[in-house]
Amino acid sequence: MLDVGCGTGNLSIEIARAGARKITGVDEIPERIDSARRKAAIMGVDDRTSFHAADFVKTFHPTERYDLIFSQNAFEHILDPGACLARCFELLKPGGHMVARFGPLWLSPYGAHLWEFTPMPWVHLLFPEEAVLRVRQEVYRPDNPAGRYEEIEGHLNRLTIKQFSTAARGAGFSISWLRINDTLDNGLFRWGNHLVNMIPLMRELGSHIVSTVLVKPAQSTHVA
Numbered sequence: 001m002l003d004v005g006c007g008t009g010n011l012s013i014e015i016a017r018a019g020a021r022k023i024t025g026v027d028e029i030p031e032r033i034d035s036a037r038r039k040a041a042i043m044g045v046d047d048r049t050s051f052h053a054a055d056f057v058k059t060f061h062p063t064e065r066y067d068l069i070f071s072q073n074a075f076e077h078i079l080d081p082g083a084c085l086a087r088c089f090e091l092l093k094p095g096g097h098m099v100a101r102f103g104p105l106w107l108s109p110y111g112a113h114l115w116e117f118t119p120m121p122w123v124h125l126l127f128p129e130e131a132v133l134r135v136r137q138e139v140y141r142p143d144n145p146a147g148r149y150e151e152i153e154g155h156l157n158r159l160t161i162k163q164f165s166t167a168a169r170g171a172g173f174s175i176s177w178l179r180i181n182d183t184l185d186n187g188l189f190r191w192g193n194h195l196v197n198m199i200p201l202m203r204e205l206g207s208h209i210v211s212t213v214l215v216k217p218a219q220s221t222h223v224a
Helices: 011-016 031-042 080-093 130-141 162-172 190-198 200-205
Strands: 002-004 023-027 048-055 067-070 092-102 174-180 210-215
Touching: 002 080, 011 023, 011 048, 011 067, 023 031, 031 048, 067 080, 080 092, 080 162, 162 174, 162 200, 162 210, 174 190, 190 200
Parallel strands: 002 023, 002 067, 023 048, 067 092
Antiparallel strands: 092 210, 174 210
16 A cells, blocks of 8 residues: 555554555655654554655655555645646556545635634635735744745645546546545535535535545556
8 A cells, every 4th residue: 555645654554553464655754754654663563664755756666566545635735736646547556546535625715724824714715825825924824934825835736626637537547436525425414515516616615625536447558
């Protein structure tokens, strides 16, 4: 298994504790990888996990291919999601699956990920980028100046569901399943969430969490 954008390794470690034989995690921030390695050792799964500080697209070069790739809370932060998906497709074995869960996406109420700075929904769409980021720096993050959302720590790539779906298919994947806010499907708001998932514009505006399963065909002829 491969964990793309593994952060501090929490998900990889829990999957290893659940019985997975081998999991590789990759993240571009070395401090996160150091933390993941320490946690894996503490939890007793360092023999079944390996963590690498690398640019997944440019500098991560494993010698193996994977049956399963998963990614959590990463795709809205990856500056070139199309290149990342193409690399995932390349590293999957034929017939392999990719499972991803991420968000909020750009057009959702909190697509700017500024909920700790302001509770106002769609603040990033209602006000000029320069103004929002200036106030963010002055009031909330003086240590992280940025002129564009792509430049903030962690990056925001302005990804939409349509863009992600197009990139996934362009990489060669088939989309086996894609659901918006799946945690609401069994609750009080299930009928409202059903409508959100049916209407393209509502999918974009309500895309707080996106969950998807992508499949690499067993006999792939796709050329990246």
